[in-house]
Amino acid sequence: MQLKKINPNLQQALIENDFIEANEMQNDTFSAIKSGADVVIQSPGGTGKTTTIVLNVIQRLEKAIGESTRALIFVEDKEKVLEAVETFKKLANYTDLRVIGCHDKGDIDFDKNQISLGMDVIIGTTTKINAMFGSAGFNMNTIKMFIVDDADMLFRNRLDATIMRLSASVEKTQRIFFCSEITERVEVLADKIMIEPIFFEMEE
Numbered sequence: 001m002q003l004k005k006i007n008p009n010l011q012q013a014l015i016e017n018d019f020i021e022a023n024e025m026q027n028d029t030f031s032a033i034k035s036g037a038d039v040v041i042q043s044p045g046g047t048g049k050t051t052t053i054v055l056n057v058i059q060r061l062e063k064a065i066g067e068s069t070r071a072l073i074f075v076e077d078k079e080k081v082l083e084a085v086e087t088f089k090k091l092a093n094y095t096d097l098r099v100i101g102c103h104d105k106g107d108i109d110f111d112k113n114q115i116s117l118g119m120d121v122i123i124g125t126t127t128k129i130n131a132m133f134g135s136a137g138f139n140m141n142t143i144k145m146f147i148v149d150d151a152d153m154l155f156r157n158r159l160d161a162t163i164m165r166l167s168a169s170v171e172k173t174q175r176i177f178f179c180s181e182i183t184e185r186v187e188v189l190a191d192k193i194m195i196e197p198i199f200f201e202m203e204e
Contacts, residue, residue, distance in 0.1 A: 002021075002022060003022055003026065003027070003030045004030065004031060005034070006030075006059060007058070007059050007062065009094035009095065010055060010058050010059055010091065010094070010095075012094060013090065013091045013092070013093045013094055014055065014091060016093075017090045017091065019051065019055075019091075023047065023048055024202055024203075025041065025043045025047055025048060025049070025052055025200070025202050026048065026051075026052050026055070028200055028202075029041055029052065029056075029200050030056070030059075032198050032200075033056045033060075033174075033176065034056070034059060034060065036174050037174070037196075037197075037198050038174060038175045038176070038190075038194035038195050038196065038197040038198070039174075039175075039176045039177070039197060039198050039199075039200065040151075040176075040177045040179070040182065040186065040190050040194075040197050040198070040199045040200070041176070041177065041178050041179070041200045041202070042179050042180065042181065042182045042199070042200065042201045042202060043178070043180070043200075043202035044180055044202070045180055047202060049149060049178045050080075050083055050084055050087050050149070051087060051091075052178075053073060053084070053147055053149060053176075053178065054084065054087045054088050054091050054092075055091060056145075056176075057071045057073070057088075057121060057145060057147070058088075058091055058092050058095060058097065060144065060145060060174075061097060061120055061121070061144070061145075062095065062097075063095055063096055063097065064095075064096045064097055064098050064118070064120055065120070066118070066142070067116075067117070067118040068118075068138070068139050068142035069115065069119050069120065069121070069122050069138065069142060069143060070120050070121070070142055070143060070144045070145070071120065071121040071122070071143070071144060071145040071147065072122050072129065072143050072145070072146050072147065072166075073121065073122065073123040073124070073145075073147045073149065074124065074125070074126050074129060074147065074148045074149065074154065074163060075123060075124070075125065075149045075150065076125070076149070076150045076153055076154060077103070077125060078103035078104065078105055078125070080149065080150070081101040081102065081103045081123050081124060081125065082101060082103075084101065084123045084149075085099060085100075085101035085123060088121065088123075097120045097121060098118060098119050098120045098121070099119070099120065099121040099122075099123065100114055100115060100119050100121070100122055100123070101123045101124065102122060102123070102124035102125070102128045102129065102132065103124060103125050103128055104125050104127055104128050106128070108128070108131060108132060111128075111132060112132055115132070115138065116138075126154060126159040126162050126163060127159075127162070129166065130162050130165075130166060133166065133169070140166070140169040140170045141170060141171050141172075143170045143173045144173060144174060145173065145174050145176065146166075146167055146170060146173045146174065146175045146176070147175075147176045147177075147178070148163060148175075148176070148177050148178070149178045150178065150179065150180070151177040151178060151179040151186050151189075152179040152180055152181045152182070152183045152185070152186050153179075153180075155183065155185035155186060155189060156183070156185065160185055160188075160189050163189070164189060164192060164193055167193045168193070175190075175193055175194050175197075177189075177190060182199070182201065
């Protein structure tokens with residue numbers, strides 16, 4: 001996958017998993033995400049949003065550091081959690097990044113114990129992440145990437161207030177929304193929590 005200044009190990013993992021050519025979304029958004037800018041990306045379902053999230057997190061974090069989480073990824077449900085974790089397993093093959101998936105049907109005490117041992121990336125449903133960070137007292141100020149997938153769906157389900165509250169717990173981070181449609185709620189929340197966000201709208 002030819003993306004400007006992509007990590008060579010990530011490039012190798014992408015090729016080995018048959019991600020040979022970057023699609024329009026990956027090409028257009030890679031530099032902006034890599035720069036640390038706040039970004040809103042609208043793209044239809046089935047266009048590789050999960051892969052785009054994962055490759056950008058690997059590119060930005062590169063390797064395991066310390067005990068505190070550096071990327072927080074909100075997804076819609078258990079299936080999306082498992083899909084993202086599986087994608088990380090494939091594409092982070094040449095890194096030592098520590099990744100955990102947390103969903104509403106999992107054991108919260110087990111998840112909190114694993115995170116307290118040291119975890120670079122947490123992928124989870126909004127309610128589960130909120131429950132864990134609300135009760136465990138994890139340090140949110142190490143979060144470098146605050147990513148919301150299917151933002152339009154989550155905000156439609158009135159989870160925007162929870163995400164806004166969690167975002168407010170992080171002093172300085174990169175905030176990224178992925179959505180199938182840039183709804184009014186997506187625009188409103190982007191305006192509230194992002195700094196001069198860049199909007200990308202992909203064609204069908």
